[in-house]
Amino acid sequence: xxxxxxxxxxxxxxxxxxxxxxxxxxxxxxxxxxxxxxxxxxxxxxxxxxxxxxxxxxxxxxxxxxxxxxxxxxxxxxxxxxxxxxxxxxxxxxxxxxxxxxxxxxxxxxx
Amino acid sequence: xxxxxxxxxxxxxxxxxxxxxxxxxxxxxxxxxxxxxxxxxxxxxxxxxxxxxxxxxxxxxxxxxxxxxxxxxxxxxxxxxxxxxxxxxxxxxxxxxxxxxxxxxxxxxxxxxxxxxxxxxxxxxxxxxxxxxxxxxxxxxxxxxxxxxxxxxxxxxxxxxxxxxxxxxxxxxxxxxxxxxxxxxxxxxxxxxxxxxxxxxxxxxxxxxxxxxxxxxxxxxxxxxxxxxxxxxxxxxxxxxxxxxxxxxxxxxxxxxxxxxxxxxxxxxxxxxxxxxxxxxxxxxxxxxxxxxxxxxxxxxxxxxxxxxxxxxxxxxxxxxxxxxxxxxxxxxxxxxxxxxxxxxxxxxxxxxx
Numbered sequence: 472x473x474x475x476x477x478x479x480x481x482x483x484x485x486x487x488x489x490x491x492x493x494x495x496x497x498x499x500x501x502x503x504x505x506x507x508x509x510x511x512x513x514x515x516x517x518x519x520x521x522x523x524x525x526x527x528x529x530x531x532x533x534x535x536x537x538x539x540x541x542x543x544x545x546x547x548x549x550x551x552x553x554x555x556x557x558x559x560x561x562x563x564x565x566x567x568x569x570x571x572x573x574x575x576x577x578x579x580x581x582x
Numbered sequence: 583x584x585x586x587x588x589x590x591x592x593x594x595x596x597x598x599x600x601x602x603x604x605x606x607x608x609x610x611x612x613x614x615x616x617x618x619x620x621x622x623x624x625x626x627x628x629x630x631x632x633x634x635x636x637x638x639x640x641x642x643x644x645x646x647x648x649x650x651x652x653x654x655x656x657x658x659x660x661x662x663x664x665x666x667x668x669x670x671x672x673x674x675x676x677x678x679x680x681x682x683x684x685x686x687x688x689x690x691x692x693x694x695x696x697x698x699x700x701x702x703x704x705x706x707x708x709x710x711x712x713x714x715x716x717x718x719x720x721x722x723x724x725x726x727x728x729x730x731x732x733x734x735x736x737x738x739x740x741x742x743x744x745x746x747x748x749x750x751x752x753x754x755x756x757x758x759x760x761x762x763x764x765x766x767x768x769x770x771x772x773x774x775x776x777x778x779x780x781x782x783x784x785x786x787x788x789x790x791x792x793x794x795x796x797x798x799x800x801x802x803x804x805x806x807x808x809x810x811x812x813x814x815x816x817x818x819x820x821x822x823x824x825x826x827x828x829x830x831x832x833x834x835x836x837x838x839x840x841x842x843x844x845x846x847x848x849x850x851x852x853x854x855x856x857x858x859x860x861x862x863x864x865x866x867x868x869x870x871x872x873x874x875x876x877x878x879x880x881x882x883x884x885x886x887x888x889x890x891x892x893x894x895x896x897x898x899x900x901x902x903x904x905x906x907x908x909x910x911x912x913x914x915x916x917x918x919x920x921x922x923x924x925x926x927x928x929x930x931x932x933x934x935x936x
Binding site: 514515545 | 751752753755756794796797798801802803804807808812850
């Protein structure tokens, strides 16, 4: 058993998940590939969304994959960081907006 | 221009300046222990071994390794300290060959080809022969490097030269990081001067193409999308136009190999190349229709094999002994660096191939 939970080399083995369930694995990768194709949004825009989500999900594999993907597409580090701040803003906003619930509760309980 | 990015491997006395050492690295490790298939094994899977040369279409001449830049990724290990320069005698032998060959494209590269003292004479003589497409691979900064080169745009125009120039990104930071401080601004100025002469303008016969290659240990993105992004940014920011963008994969040799090893990216990069292997790209890989001539007149399947000192597998080994009938159908000499030309949509000096 590996002594660490994450090994960068495991990212290359992602496709192997199909080996234990070919049908669902194939469906997933077909879907995944389709999602990232050029559509109403450009593949470039999708790459930046994926990078931001990779960070909010704190998935080290996804961070590696979409940082490299961004570089391959000519995305600059400034654009990448800006995308991350969108993710970070939503994360912190999601925390803070619950403050309204806290305030509601305080207002309900206090005389 | 500001300070140079680095020094050539040769100047640094690096053991990677030795092509045998590079070939050893490319054959050992992950390729020797079976983690990755060798290029020979991979193309054998689809019955594409041995790769055979087809009819010659492109004659690529490396007129010398001297360059005013020392780019971090350079597969030639070019730089100001490199003294390998093609003589006029060798150029004359090439001119004799051009008159007899059916190749439609003549492609001058280096180093900075313009730094060869016989460059202009050679261009004048070769253009009289009348090849269909006469390419000079210009690094752009040479045009602004010294007064004696300021007239190059006019010289190119006079001889209807097809200019192919390196431009790693449309931003200053990324360009200078790869090619040296000040390279971006000088390149922009040079491109504007070429545009002023009609180069790269829509509908113009004066062809100006750009070469993009990644700034690090990753593969190039989709060529058509990159071209669109480059065109938009260069037009909006600098009013610059060009015709086509060629996306070229960095091959793991010379200074790029040195970088891959030093940054501990070598294995991941080789995995990325092998994972992206595309048999369709093998069909059209450039060594099958190209011949590379070194500064001292020897013949190679491509400029990369030239740098690895892997000569053609033919009895005709030197331009002075050029025999097209012996070279056609020859077996191409391969090693693991060849994965660089077969990844994704493929890569060649003319961009994607599949």
